[in-house]
Amino acid sequence: MKMAKSKIPYSQMLHTNISDSLMNALNHRCEQTGETLDHVVQEALAKSLGVELHTLFQVSTATALVEGVYKGCVTVGKIKTYGDFGLGTYDNLDGEGLMLDGRVWQAHSDGSVTEPTDDSTAPFWVSVKFEADRSGTLESVSSWADLCAQIDAYRNSANLFTAVRIDGLFDEIHYRVACKAEPGETLVQATSHQSEFSFTQCQGTLMGFWSPTYSRTFNIPGYHLHLLSNDFKHGGHVLDIQAKNLKIQVMDADNVVMALPETAQFLNADLSQDPTAALSKAEGAQAK
Numbered sequence: 001m002k003m004a005k006s007k008i009p010y011s012q013m014l015h016t017n018i019s020d021s022l023m024n025a026l027n028h029r030c031e032q033t034g035e036t037l038d039h040v041v042q043e044a045l046a047k048s049l050g051v052e053l054h055t056l057f058q059v060s061t062a063t064a065l066v067e068g069v070y071k072g073c074v075t076v077g078k079i080k081t082y083g084d085f086g087l088g089t090y091d092n093l094d095g096e097g098l099m100l101d102g103r104v105w106q107a108h109s110d111g112s113v114t115e116p117t118d119d120s121t122a123p124f125w126v127s128v129k130f131e132a133d134r135s136g137t138l139e140s141v142s143s144w145a146d147l148c149a150q151i152d153a154y155r156n157s158a159n160l161f162t163a164v165r166i167d168g169l170f171d172e173i174h175y176r177v178a179c180k181a182e183p184g185e186t187l188v189q190a191t192s193h194q195s196e197f198s199f200t201q202c203q204g205t206l207m208g209f210w211s212p213t214y215s216r217t218f219n220i221p222g223y224h225l226h227l228l229s230n231d232f233k234h235g236g237h238v239l240d241i242q243a244k245n246l247k248i249q250v251m252d253a254d255n256v257v258m259a260l261p262e263t264a265q266f267l268n269a270d271l272s273q274d275p276t277a278a279l280s281k282a283e284g285a286q287a288k
C-alpha cells in the first residue's frame with residue numbers, strides 16, 4: 001500500500017493556560033509512556049468530553065458474514081449509541097446499511113432507501129463518531145482504483161483504520177445492493193444475485209473505511225464505501241465512480257471495539273477460514 005509522503009497534521013492548534021501541577025503530570029505521562037503531548041491532551045479531552053473520536057466500533061466479523069452468519073444481533077437503536085457515521089448490513093443480508101450524521105438508512109435491492117426503525121437488527125456494522133482529522137479536495141476521479149489511490153495520500157499509516165467521508169457531485173456512480181439471503185447461503189452465493197445500479201449526476205456522500213490488511217479475518221481490508229444521495233433516495237455499496245471536485249475528510253481510528261454476537265449461529269460457525277478470496281469476490285469492484 002502506498003504511504004503518504006508526509007504527515008498531514010491536525011488542522012487546529014490549542015493555546016491554553018494550565019497549572020504547574022497539571023503540566024508536570026502531563027510531562028511525566030509523556031516521559032513514562034513515550035506518547036506525544038498532542039496525543040495525551042487529545043485523549044484526555046476526548047474522554048472528559050465524551051467524544052471518543054478515534055474509536056472504531058464493530059459488530060461481528062467479516063469471516064462470519066462470509067460463512068453466512070447473517071442473523072441480526074444488535075439493534076439500530078444500540079448502534080446509534082456507538083457512533084454517528086458508518087456502514088453495515090441488515091438481518092439476513094437485507095440490503096446495505098448507511099449511517100450519516102447520526103441517521104441510519106437501509107438501501108434495498110429494489111433501489112429504494114428507507115430509515116429502519118430502532119428495533120431493526122444488523123448482523124454486521126462498523127461505526128465511529130466522525131470528526132475529521134484531515135480534509136481536502138479531490139479534483140478529478142476517473143475510477144474506483146483512482147479514487148482509492150487518491151485517498152491513500154490522506155492516510156498516515158497502513159496499520160490504522162481510517163474513516164473516510166466524501167461529498168460532492170458524482171458524474172457517474174455504479175453501486176450494488178445485496179439481496180436478502182436464502183437460509184444457508186454463503187456471502188459469495190448471496191452476492192451473486194445482488195442488484196446493481198448506475199446513476200449519473202448524483203449529488204451525495206460516500207461513507208466508509210479503509211481497513212488494514214491484517215484485519216482481513218474480522219473486517220474488510222482496503223477501502224469499503226457506501227453511497228447515500230443527498231435526497232436520501234439512492235444508496236448502496238460503491239463499485240465504480242467518476243467525479244470532479246469532491247470534498248474529502250478522513251479520521252484515523254486507533255482504538256477498535258468489537259462486539260461479538262451471542263447467537264447460536266455465530267457461536268457454532270467455523271470461523272477458522274481465511275476469508276480473503278471470498279471477500280474480494282463478494283465485496284470488490286469485480287463482483288457481479
Ligand SMILES: [Zn+2]
Pocket residue numbers: 087096224225226237238
Ligand atoms: Zn458494503
